[in-house]
Amino acid sequence: MGNLVETNPLKNTTQTIEVPPQRNRVDYLRISLIDRCNFRCQYCMPEGAELDYIRQQDLLTREELLTLLKEVFIPVGFTRFRLTGGEPLIRVDVVEIVQAIATLPQTQDLALTTNGFFLAQKAQTLYDAGLRRINISLDSLEAQTFDFLAGTRGTSRWQQVWDGIQEAYRVGFNPLKLNVVVIPGVNDREVLDLAELTIARNWHVRFIEFMPIGNGELFGDRGWIPSEELRQRIRDRWGLTSGQVTGNGPADVFQIPNAKGTVGFISQMSECFCDRCNRMRLSAEGWLRPCLLNETGQINLKTALRNGIPLTEIRQQVADLLELKPEINYKQRDSGTETGSYSRTMSQIGG
Numbered sequence: 370m371g372n373l374v375e376t377n378p379l380k381n382t383t384q385t386i387e388v389p390p391q392r393n394r395v396d397y398l399r400i401s402l403i404d405r406c407n408f409r410c411q412y413c414m415p416e417g418a419e420l421d422y423i424r425q426q427d428l429l430t431r432e433e434l435l436t437l438l439k440e441v442f443i444p445v446g447f448t449r450f451r452l453t454g455g456e457p458l459i460r461v462d463v464v465e466i467v468q469a470i471a472t473l474p475q476t477q478d479l480a481l482t483t484n485g486f487f488l489a490q491k492a493q494t495l496y497d498a499g500l501r502r503i504n505i506s507l508d509s510l511e512a513q514t515f516d517f518l519a520g521t522r523g524t525s526r527w528q529q530v531w532d533g534i535q536e537a538y539r540v541g542f543n544p545l546k547l548n549v550v551v552i553p554g555v556n557d558r559e560v561l562d563l564a565e566l567t568i569a570r571n572w573h574v575r576f577i578e579f580m581p582i583g584n585g586e587l588f589g590d591r592g593w594i595p596s597e598e599l600r601q602r603i604r605d606r607w608g609l610t611s612g613q614v615t616g617n618g619p620a621d622v623f624q625i626p627n628a629k630g631t632v633g634f635i636s637q638m639s640e641c642f643c644d645r646c647n648r649m650r651l652s653a654e655g656w657l658r659p660c661l662l663n664e665t666g667q668i669n670l671k672t673a674l675r676n677g678i679p680l681t682e683i684r685q686q687v688a689d690l691l692e693l694k695p696e697i698n699y700k701q702r703d704s705g706t707e708t709g710s711y712s713r714t715m716s717q718i719g720g
Contacts, residue, residue: 395691397449397648398442402463403428404653406456408484408519408526429655429671431462435469437651437670440680445688447649449478455653458487464498471499480504482548484519486526488533492540504546504575505534509556510563518555538570544630546573553594564603567630575620575633596621596634603632619646637662643698649690657687659694666690666697 404423429437438450450470457463471479480502481495488505495503509515512527519526538545547566551557566572579593600623603609607625609632620633621640643660650658655671658664668690673683 394446395647395649395694396446397451398447399451399453399648399650400434401453401455401651401653402457402460402466403455405459406454406484407459407486408456408521423654427654427671429651429653431466431469433655433671433674434466436674436680437655437683438470438473441670441684441687443473443475444684445691448475450476450480452479452481454482456484456486457481458483458491464491464494467495467500468498478502482506483533485530485533485537489529489536492533492537492542496540496542501542502544502546503537503542504548505530505537506550507531507534507547507563508549508552510559514556514559518550518552538572543571544573545571546575546633548575548577550577550579551594551599552579557594557599560599560602561606564607564625564632567632568607568625568628570629572630573622573633574630575635577635578638593638595639596636597639600634644695646694646698649694657690659690659697663697666693 438447452463452466452470454460460466467479467481470476479500481500482504483506485505485507488503492503507515507530508518509527512525515527515530516525534545534547547563549556549560549563551560560576563574563576567574576596576599578596600609603623603625609623610626611623619637620635622631622633624631646660650661651670652658655669655674657668657670659666668686670683670687673686
């Protein structure tokens, strides 16, 4: 067991807590700020799915979130944070949250994932608040396909997203990553066009295998395309080498020869990466989830906080869950669900 020394400025005391050893250091927390979104992407919020949105009073407040970060997550070893949703830029205090986390002395990395719709207006403000890394969902370069997947119901939003990407690039976000969920027969024909974006620009395109979380019937006749098949398409066109840059996440990174950016592949369906998983997820209403694909072991931190459970006890619960995480990790086996299907969609989990 390793030790962390914690100072409580309110009590002027120093406490040593034990942090369990990890097969792989878990120091990366994905924080959902809100479950709502102005898009309804089919793989995230399936059409016809009954979504019970969280009431405003049931969301973690900014103060509660910062308390958990300072008094629970950072003391047990979390230093890297990503803000997600739903769509995090919908949250009215997102800039204040970014600034608060960015200025914590223990924060080693802070990133945000967005659909990009509001970026043209907010990119500079977010950058000024201390955000430097951003991921933007861009599932297609064709407006019609993009709008179909985004579920925008007749109102095209592709141009606003593209404008947001351009503004983020102008402002100076680096790396600027584009997330592409590849769906057979829908957008897989664009893989080469999307990969080509990395040649002349320092953009990083991440191809993600479709995951049936809360949407098992969606695209059921098509499934997902193995990342190796996509890599081979790119390899046949330009060649492909192992990338020199690695990130905090599960992407296997490659580079087209002489390209400025990289192409990455997140292969949770075809190539299990559980043994190198370094993250947990905190939902907008305060549920801590140790594994995206396994519902086992979740802790309701918001309820504990509001019920007055001592922070030392909450912290120990999280430390205990960290110790159990290697056994909870999915590893292409059991989803940990009671009915055999996931009880929440991706938007409700926080992605």
